[in-house]
Amino acid sequence: MTPSIPVPAQWPDRYGDELYRFALSRVSDSETAEELVQETFLSALDGLATFRAEASERTWLFVILRRKIIDHYRRQARTTRVGLDEINEGGPTEADFFNPEDGHWTNSQTPVSWLNADAALEQQELHEILARCQERLPPQQGAVFAMRFVEELSAEEICQELGLSSANYWVIVHRAKLQLRRCLEKHGLGKN
Amino acid sequence: MLLEQQADQSAAKSMSASLWLHLRYCPYCNRYAKQTVLIAEWAKAAATARASSDTALSEAAKQRMRERLAAAG
Structure with missing residues (x-):
């Protein structure tokens, strides 16, 4: 098979839409998604000499875009402080959900049944609501949640990317899930 | 928090055992445990669905990108 030679001038037409959709599935606004695609093309252009054609041009561009998205999450996470004390300033804490005396759920926060969750909401509607809820998370929690459950990075990788201790990481994931629920x-x- | 650690297989065996016991006797916690799994699954599914939509870059954006690439190349 003859390895394809990348033609940067053709990237926006050949891969632009697909990369843009992928970026838009990870970030909340079209402007940021567009910037991520543009940065991807420029980084690819810079690294053109390193392209070996072992992977397809498309795969190579997606790898670069995924890296750009992780960088975006890292910037997002760093808009808030990451110390354990400061995590409390990034939104509700356990005290908003659990009774401090016995650790049980407070009456107002007791989880209700989602037995018919899929039937109650159309899938599209559910996805839209979840996306809106994710946007409302404090930036650091939103970034950690997306890196773990959308990008599927390991806890170790996320701690390394964001400079978090393991203890902080678990607190952030836990609070993000509590708030999303x-x-x-x-x-x-x-x-229902 | 232990629920998350257990899901990532980061919790010690003794912790997992006490969590299992706790979930047996705390119906709300048990319910929450299932909900956290659903939330994670839905988040991934939602992103995948958005990535497969028919949204496209505007022609103006593509043109800007072509120009930037030409200028940088």
Whole structure:
């Protein structure tokens, strides 16, 4: 098979839409998604000499884009402080969900049944609500949640990328999930 | 928090055992445990669905990119 030679001038037409959709599935606004695609093309151009054609041009561009998205999450996470004390300033804490005396769920935050969750909301609607709830997370929590559950990086990789201790990481993941559950319920999940 | 650690297989065996016991006797915690798994699955599915949509870059954006590439090359 003859290795294809990248033609940068053709990238926007050949791969632009696909890369843009991927970026837009990870970030909340079209402008940022567009910037990520543009940065991907420029980085690829810079690294053109390193392209070996072992992977396809498309795969290579996606690898670069994924790296750009991780960098985006890292910038997002760093808009807030990462110390354990400061995590408390990034939104609700366990005290908003659990009774401090016995550690049980407070009455208002008790998880309701999602038994018919899939039936209650159309899948598209569920995805839109979840995306809105993710956007409402404090920046650091949003970044950690996306890196773990959308990009599927390991806890170790995320701690390394964001300079988090393991203890901080688990607190952030836990709080993000608590808030997402609450947000989803506020928007109709479990009220069927 | 232990739920998350267990899902990532980062919790010690003794912790996992006490979590398992706790979940047996705390129906709300058990319910929450299932919900956290669903939230993670939905987040991935939602991103995948968005990536497969028919959204496209505008022609103006593509033109800007072509120009930047030409200028940088």
